[in-house]
Every structure is written in C-alpha cells, then in structure tokens.
Amino acid sequence: MLKLTNVTKRYDQFTLNCSLDVQPGCVTGLIGQNGAGKSTTFKAILDLISIDDGNIQIFDCPNQHLSMKYKQQIGVVLSDSGFSEYLTIQSIIPIMDALYDRFEKQQFIQRCQQFNLPLKKQIKDFSTGMKAKLKVLLALSYHARLLILDEPTAGLDVIAREELLDILRDYMAQDESCSILISSHISSDLEGLCDDLYMIDKGSIILHEDTDVLLSDYAILKVDEQQYASLDHQYILRFRKENYGYCCLTNQKQYYLDNYPSLVIEKGSIDDVITMMIRGEKA
Structure with a gap:
C-alpha cells in the first residue's frame, strides 16, 4: 500500500533517514517525540517536500507520478493545514463535490450531524475537538483506500x-x-488501534514491532548492581543507570521470568x- 525505502531529507541541523512499510488492511503507527521527524516523513510521502535519496511507493507507483485517480484514493489529515476557518461545512461541501469523484455528500452530512458538527457555523468558532473531527470526516468522505494522519488527536x-x-476503527x-x-x-x-508501530528518533527509525508483541514480550527489568553484573545481557536492548541500580529494557520478558525469578520485572x-x-x- 505504502512503502518508504531509505528516504533521506537533509536540513542544516536535521536529517531524515526513514524506511517503513504499510501493508493493506493494516493500521501502522509512527511514534516519537515532537521534532523526531514524523511530520517531515508525512510531507515527503505526500510530495510536499523533495527528498535527497531513496524512493516512496504508493499503490506500487512512485509518489511523484501518482495519477489523479490514485490521488483521490488518499485521505490526508495534517496538523498545520485545512480549509479556511472562515468557511462553513455547508460551503465546503460543493468544493469537495467538485474535487472528488466519489464524494459521498449525504453520508458526510449524516456523519457531521452524528458528531454534532454544525453545518452553518464558521470553522473558526469550532472547538479544537470539532475541528479535528471535521478533518477526519472530510478525509473519509470519498472512499479513500489509504489514510495518512499526522497527529490527528493532538490537543x-x-x-x-x-x-x-x-x-477510524469503523x-x-x-x-x-x-x-x-x-x-x-x-x-x-x-495501543488499541495499530497493528504495528515504528518508532522514530532524530530522523531515524529505531524500532519496528507488532503492537501485540511489544505489549506482551517487552518488559522493564529493575535490578541492583549485583544483579546487573550477573545478568545475561543478550536480550537487553537498552539500559539506564538509576539510584537503585539499573533499569533495563528487554524484548524477551519470558526468558527473564523463567531464568531470573527473583528479579523485579514490569x-x-x-x-x-x-x-x-x-x-x-x-x-
């Protein structure tokens, strides 16, 4: 559905170097701190910025060469873009109808009413939550096969x-x-939405894991100095010095439960x- 391979974008003080793969029928999450590279990744996918290296495929086609037919199958929510806030939903409807061949006007109106979004009120007078829901409903209003959502729940x-x-679940x-x-x-x-998660930090993917595996197999070991010295480190991904000793991250919780029953494992x-x-x- 969507694949990024060694996508690189260089700025003066930041470099994006990202590979990820969104499979058909899956919800993939991109997580990380503010400034980690999430929005830059999304802008690269949408060809809003040029990339220096790598390639991006959407529907098995380079993203720069997508036909209008395929572009109409992508629903987008970006945190810093949208319709003018001086418009109303009622005035947006004919715009959407002209832009998208498969815009479902009546269904869109019904969903707006379902989520208590007034049709004749200017968007600038909407609450933060109402604006966010409107962006998502617009992205869903024309049978998009792929949704690209950048921080849709922020604020x-x-x-x-x-x-x-x-x-989104619906x-x-x-x-x-x-x-x-x-x-x-x-x-x-x-946690309850995504099938798999990519973690990005300083522009690079540092972890990719199925959500179920992450929640079931990953654990935090809390050990003192002596326990840390005798610990088998082969399944320790990261460690951090603490006042009591060490805090360790593992992706093999059961191994340490079986072999170190006296450890504090969270x-x-x-x-x-x-x-x-x-x-x-x-x-």
Whole structure:
C-alpha cells in the first residue's frame, strides 16, 4: 500500500533517514517525540517536500507520478493545514463535490450531524475537538483506500480523542483492504488501534514491532548492581543507570521470568519503550 525505502531529507541541523512499510488492511503507527521527524516523513510521502535519496511507493507507483485517480484514493489529515476557518461545512461541501469523484455528500452530512458538527457555523468558532473531527470526516468522505494522519488527536481531551479513534476503527471495519498510517506522541491512542508501530528518533527509525508483541514480550527489568553484573545481557536492548541500580529494557520478558525469578520485572508500556529506546544506552 505504502512503502518508504531509505528516504533521506537533509536540513542544516536535521536529517531524515526513514524506511517503513504499510501493508493493506493494516493500521501502522509512527511514534516519537515532537521534532523526531514524523511530520517531515508525512510531507515527503505526500510530495510536499523533495527528498535527497531513496524512493516512496504508493499503490506500487512512485509518489511523484501518482495519477489523479490514485490521488483521490488518499485521505490526508495534517496538523498545520485545512480549509479556511472562515468557511462553513455547508460551503465546503460543493468544493469537495467538485474535487472528488466519489464524494459521498449525504453520508458526510449524516456523519457531521452524528458528531454534532454544525453545518452553518464558521470553522473558526469550532472547538479544537470539532475541528479535528471535521478533518477526519472530510478525509473519509470519498472512499479513500489509504489514510495518512499526522497527529490527528493532538490537543484533544480524552473523550474527543476516543470519539475520533472510534471513527477510524469503523473505517477499518467497513473495508479490510484499506490502510492507515497515523502518527502520534500520545502512545495510548495507538495501543488499541495499530497493528504495528515504528518508532522514530532524530530522523531515524529505531524500532519496528507488532503492537501485540511489544505489549506482551517487552518488559522493564529493575535490578541492583549485583544483579546487573550477573545478568545475561543478550536480550537487553537498552539500559539506564538509576539510584537503585539499573533499569533495563528487554524484548524477551519470558526468558527473564523463567531464568531470573527473583528479579523485579514490569510489563513495558509503549511509553516505557519510547523512553528507554531514546534515553537508554545500548547494552
């Protein structure tokens, strides 16, 4: 569906070097701190910036050569773009109808009413959550096969975030051939949505894992100096010095449960993995 191979974009103080693969029928998450390279990756995918090296394929076609037919099968939500806030939903509808051959006007209106988005109110008077939901509903309004969503839940409260994620779950349930690439620095939003996760830091992918594997097999070991010295380090991905000794990240939790029953072993959340992969040292 979407594949980036050794995509490089160089700036004065930042370099993107990214490879990732979004499979048909899958939701893929791109996680990382603000400034890690998520938005740059999305702009490269959409050909909004030129790349220095590598290649990007969408629907098995180079992204620079996508026909209008294929472009109409991509739904996009970017954090820093959208319609003029002086427009209303009612005034956006004929624009969408002219732009997209498969725009579903009545379905779009019904979804706006379902999520309490007023048709005749200027977007500038919408709440942050209403604006975010409108962007996603617009991206879903013309049968897109691929959704590219850059931080769609940023700035939303818990209820608004869950409502937006429900929209995406419904989209995937209706057509199993569709795919989503979604970025977020809010890991809890992605745990119950994504099939796999890429972690990006300083422009480079530092981890790719199935979400289920990450949540089941990754763990945090908390050990004192003596335990750390005697520990088998072959499955330690990162470690960090703490006041009590060491904090270690492993992707083989069961190995340490079986062989070191006296260790403190905590289930690793996505936030724990991010923190250790970025701030920890390589074992």
